[in-house]
Amino acid sequence: MSTIRKCLVTLKKVFLTIIQVAILYFFALLGNLIVNWTHLPVSGSIVGLFLVLALLHFNVLKLSAVERGASFLMSEMLLFFIPSAVAIIQYKDQILRHGSQFLIVIILSTVTVMIVTGVVAQFYVHRFAGKKGEI
Structure with missing residues (x-):
């Protein structure tokens, strides 16, 4: 495989990871909005995670749409x-x-x-x- 092709594949993976992290961040923000609106005594990011879980469970959101971004966040969890x-x-x-x-x-x-x-x-x-x- 040529060097340009390898670079394009790597860039595609990086771009996909950034998009998926942005999707997960969107759910965290949505969770914060829900908590602010309903005055729930839990963190908005937890509500966002439950939203992602529910959407994954009911096949509204495909695992492949967030898997790479979630794996990246888990690998960098120490930060x-x-x-x-x-x-x-x-x-x-x-x-x-x-x-x-x-x-x-x-x-x-x-x-x-x-x-x-x-x-x-x-x-x-x-x-x-x-x-x-x-x-």
């Missing part, structure tokens, strides 16, 4: 934690003063996430395996 790390450094005094309380919250939330993830995974394993007759 999203930089503000948290900066906040930890910025509020060092409060963390040192209330560190044990933070630690308890972190441990409890981690254990809760692990338990809920395990229960949901087991539920779906049994549900789909039961349909196929594997269990």
